[in-house]
Amino acid sequence: MPLNKGFVGREFPANEPYTVTAESIRDFADAIGDANPVYRDEAAAKAAGQPAVIAPPTYLTKLNFLYGPAMLADPDLGLNYAMVVHGDQEYSFTRPVRAGDVVIGKPRIAGIFAKGRNEFLVTEASIETVSGEKIAMARSTIVSRGTAPQEETR
Amino acid sequence: MTAKVRFADVSVGEELKPWRYRVTREDLVAYAGASGDQNPIHQDEAFAKQVGLPDVISHGMLTMAKIGQYVTDWAGDPAAVVRLKARFTQMVIVPKDTGNEVTVAGKVTSKGDGTRVVLELAAAVGDVNVGAAEAEVELA
Numbered sequence: 001m002p003l004n005k006g007f008v009g010r011e012f013p014a015n016e017p018y019t020v021t022a023e024s025i026r027d028f029a030d031a032i033g034d035a036n037p038v039y040r041d042e043a044a045a046k047a048a049g050q051p052a053v054i055a056p057p058t059y060l061t062k063l064n065f066l067y068g069p070a071m072l073a074d075p076d077l078g079l080n081y082a083m084v085v086h087g088d089q090e091y092s093f094t095r096p097v098r099a100g101d102v103v104i105g106k107p108r109i110a111g112i113f114a115k116g117r118n119e120f121l122v123t124e125a126s127i128e129t130v131s132g133e134k135i136a137m138a139r140s141t142i143v144s145r146g147t148a149p150q151e152e153t154r
Numbered sequence: 155m156t157a158k159v160r161f162a163d164v165s166v167g168e169e170l171k172p173w174r175y176r177v178t179r180e181d182l183v184a185y186a187g188a189s190g191d192q193n194p195i196h197q198d199e200a201f202a203k204q205v206g207l208p209d210v211i212s213h214g215m216l217t218m219a220k221i222g223q224y225v226t227d228w229a230g231d232p233a234a235v236v237r238l239k240a241r242f243t244q245m246v247i248v249p250k251d252t253g254n255e256v257t258v259a260g261k262v263t264s265k266g267d268g269t270r271v272v273l274e275l276a277a278a279v280g281d282v283n284v285g286a287a288e289a290e291v292e293l294a
Contacts, residue, residue, distance in 0.1 A: 024188075031188030032219040033175065038232060048231055049156065057226070057238045058219040065190035082205060086214040090239035096232060139239075 001078050002149045003119050007109045012074075014104040015066035017130050022099040024062070025055045032056060045098075054096040060105075060127060060138055061089075067105035067125055072142075077109075079121065079144060087120060087141035094134050102130045105138065114148035158230025161269035161293040170228055170260040170273070175220050177212050177246065178253035185216045199250065212246035217256065217285045221275050224258045225289045228273075236270070237290035244284045254279055260289075269293045 022042070029039035037044035038054055045053045072079055097103065104127075111122035120141050127136040182196045191213055194201040202210050218240040226232040248254050260275040270292050277285035 028188045031181075031184040032216065032223065033181070034219070034223045034226075036223075036226065036232060048233065050233065054232060056219060056232060057222045057235050058215055061189050061191070061215045061219075085245075086242055088239065088241040089215065089218055090237070092237045093235070 001080075002114070002147055003112050003121060003144060004076055004078050005112050007074075007077050008112050009109065011106070011108040012067070012071040014106045015063065015070075017102045017104055018063060018066055020055065020059075020097055020099055020101040020103060022053050025053055025059065025099055028059050028062070029056055032058070050096070050098060052099040054098045057091055057093070057096075058089075059097055060091060060136060063103065063105045063127060064125075064138065064140070067107045068123075071107050071109065071123065072121075078147075080147070083145045083147060085143050085145065087143045089141075090137075090139040092137045092139075094136065097127075097135060101135070103127055103135065104130060110139070117146050117148050119144040119148050156231060157234035157291065157293045159228065159291075159293050161265070161271065164262055164265065164271055164293065166262055166265055168262045170224075170262075172257055172259040173224050173227075174255055174257050176253055176255050177216065177248055179210060179248055179250055181216070181253070182210065182212060182248060185213055185219075189213065189215060191215065207245070209247045209249055212248050212254075214240070214242035214285070217242065217246060217277055218287070220256065221258055221277055221285060221287045221289075224260065224275065225273060225291065228260070229291050229293070234292045235289055236292055238287065239289075240275075240285050240287040242284070243286055244279075244282050246279055246284050256284065266290075 105125040275287040
């Protein structure tokens with residue numbers, strides 16, 4: 001079933017505020033196998049000019065699982081998650097995420113288009129602190145395999 | 155918040171030294187836990203095959219994380235990375251026991267405003283490109 005194009009431009013509620021802890025940054029850095037000391041050692045982060053340990057650029061993927069479901073699981077959108085693969089991902093940073101940040105993602109659906117038999121769902125989220133400081137923009141394209149409308153029925 | 159690479163020392167077309175990493179089933183389990191992406195296609199071989207995949211596949215975001223590490227290691231400061239974009243062009247298959255090896259390479263494609271440069275990056279398994287990425291980095 002094709003995706004509902006009426007969702008383009010729609011904004012969705014932000015996730016519950018998420019507190020970025022030094023432990024969660026270290027765990028994430030361990031999981032990706034990145035030993036950089038600024039992800040785990042406050043002294044190293046301060047020596048690099050940061051107020052606290054900072055997170056690797058892709059740490060924000062964690063947030064995607066907090067603000068994403070309200071948008072992607074809306075039954076009226078018509079997305080079957082079993083048919084989905086990740087097409088691309090982009091992060092633009094105002095500053096790095098760091099321990100102590102309390103963050104939310106404010107998501108919206110930026111586009112839906114078909115190419116061949118696949119459909120592409122483009123989402124954007126502004127990542128901000130609860131006090132309104134903008135940290136990053138996350139932009140993602142996911143591919144819904146084989147759900148595009150047939151030519152003759154369009 | 156200062157990169158260790160100086161803008162003046164970098165030229166367009168310059169290639170970064172390629173780098174390899176190994177990804178195993180254990181890495182995928184650890185990444186699933188830390189990222190929150192518990193999709194079984196990244197952990198459960200029977201499930202992956204049932205939905206038409208050849209085997210367990212890596213999280214695309216893990217590939218992007220390693221591309222990110224390649225860039226932050228080069229720059230010498232993760233805070234210098236102001237933009238990172240990756241396109242997942244092919245799946246990274248992760249067989250049991252052996253895992254797989256991914257090579258990351260990059261080059262400087264432009265020098266822009268102030269001290270910013272743009273890098274073009276590629277991740278590959280053997281001859282197959284699995285990721286095409288771009289990073290914008292604020293150099294010293």
